[in-house]
Amino acid sequence: MVFPGTGSGPRILAECRTSRPGPVGCADTGLRRRSVMLRNDGVTKICLMGLGRTGAEIARIILEQNDMKLVAAVCSEFSSKCGKDVGEILGIPETGASVYSAGELEEVILEHAPDIIVDFSNARATLKNVKFISENRIGLLIGTTGFSDHDVMRFQLLASKNDSGILYAPNITLGVNVMMLLSNIAARILSDYDFQISEAHHRHKKDSPSGTALKIAEEVGKGLEASGVPVIREIPIHVTRAGGIVGRHELMIVGDNDMIRISHESFSRKAFAAGALRGIRFLRGKTGFFEMKDMLELDKVLLSYFEKHKTAAAN
Numbered sequence: 265m266v267f268p269g270t271g272s273g274p275r276i277l278a279e280c281r282t283s284r285p286g287p288v289g290c291a292d293t294g295l296r297r298r299s300v301m302l303r304n305d306g307v308t309k310i311c312l313m314g315l316g317r318t319g320a321e322i323a324r325i326i327l328e329q330n331d332m333k334l335v336a337a338v339c340s341e342f343s344s345k346c347g348k349d350v351g352e353i354l355g356i357p358e359t360g361a362s363v364y365s366a367g368e369l370e371e372v373i374l375e376h377a378p379d380i381i382v383d384f385s386n387a388r389a390t391l392k393n394v395k396f397i398s399e400n401r402i403g404l405l406i407g408t409t410g411f412s413d414h415d416v417m418r419f420q421l422l423a424s425k426n427d428s429g430i431l432y433a434p435n436i437t438l439g440v441n442v443m444m445l446l447s448n449i450a451a452r453i454l455s456d457y458d459f460q461i462s463e464a465h466h467r468h469k470k471d472s473p474s475g476t477a478l479k480i481a482e483e484v485g486k487g488l489e490a491s492g493v494p495v496i497r498e499i500p501i502h503v504t505r506a507g508g509i510v511g512r513h514e515l516m517i518v519g520d521n522d523m524i525r526i527s528h529e530s531f532s533r534k535a536f537a538a539g540a541l542r543g544i545r546f547l548r549g550k551t552g553f554f555e556m557k558d559m560l561e562l563d564k565v566l567l568s569y570f571e572k573h574k575t576a577a578a579n
């Protein structure tokens with residue numbers, strides 16, 4: 265369903281006249297249109313989809329910012345968090361942002377007109393909601409993991425078809441993205457070495473191996489291919505799911521006589537929250553499909569490195 269006036273041209277969101285608390289029924293209430301101009305006050309309105317381990321950390325950091333406002337959070341269908349203030353869930357004073365159930369996403373959009381939905385829920389929920397969010401031209405930061413290549417292609421198509429903004433960020437920390445770049449470069453240089461990946465996460469993590477580990481393998485594959493080595497075997501990935509490990513990835517590059525290890529470890533979910541903040545600021549007002557490499561402009565950094573060396577060699 266696309267809300268009236270959201271299909272083309274400047275984004276116009278409809279607003280429901282009713283407000284929380286209590287279930288919001290939009291079908292029988294009049295819809296009031298509100299253009300994006302009215303809320304273009306420099307404050308980005310955020311709805312969090314998923315207020316679990318990661319979502320809660322992101323909520324905390326959003327609440328500390330002046331240029332963004334947490335307007336709502338969405339949890340699972342029959343969550344005990346529904347109807348509560350986000351502050352109550354986080355153990356802080358009231359925030360004014362309520363928690364809604366998964367089935368109330370439409371109402372959330374009508375009532376709060378978020379500019380960006382930050383999604384740290386689960387892959388099934390994302391796949392269910394992405395079309396609806398994109399059709400309503402609300403920016404979507406997908407931090408959730410566990411998608412196939414086909415799913416990611418669908419995100420790209422939706423962003424392009426609906427002229428909406430999607431930032432696909434299965435690895436939101438800066439460090440992990442630098443690690444992927446280093447993995448690609450190492451594979452180009454050490455193409456006759458053996459590559460093995462290991463990753464460790466907390467016992468609740470659903471996808472295995474992690475999206476990041478798969479992406480590191482992909483970068484190694486790209487690096488090997490670029491150096492002319494055909495990738496005939498998959499890069500092995502060893503998985504650990506145990507206790508409360510926030511997230512650890514390691515690439516071992518093993519030759520006959522030496523070995524390199526590239527590893528990254530997140531000490532706390534604050535690392536994800538900091539990445540999400542950057543993602544929100546990057547996505548604000550943009551349309552199209554983006555990945556972390558677009559946001560971090562790592563290609564530009566590398567280019568400037570080589571340009572500098574070329575200039576130094578020429579002088």
Ligand SMILES: NC(=O)c1ccc[n+]([C@@H]2O[C@H](COP(=O)([O-])OP(=O)(O)OC[C@H]3O[C@@H](n4cnc5c(N)ncnc54)[C@H](OP(=O)(O)O)[C@@H]3O)[C@@H](O)[C@H]2O)c1
Nearest residue numbers: 314315316317318339340343366385389408409434435436
């Ligand atoms: N991109 C990254 O760098 C990065 C970093 C960390 C985690 N992640 C990913 O983020 C996701 C969440 O991780 P987590 O550890 O925070 O998981 P979590 O603690 O299990 O939290 C998941 C949240 O999603 C909510 N949820 C479940 N079904 C939903 C639905 N249909 N609609 C909306 N919300 C729904 C849950 O609601 P209830 O509270 O009601 O259960 C919960 O709040 C996972 O896919 C994880 O792999 C990505």
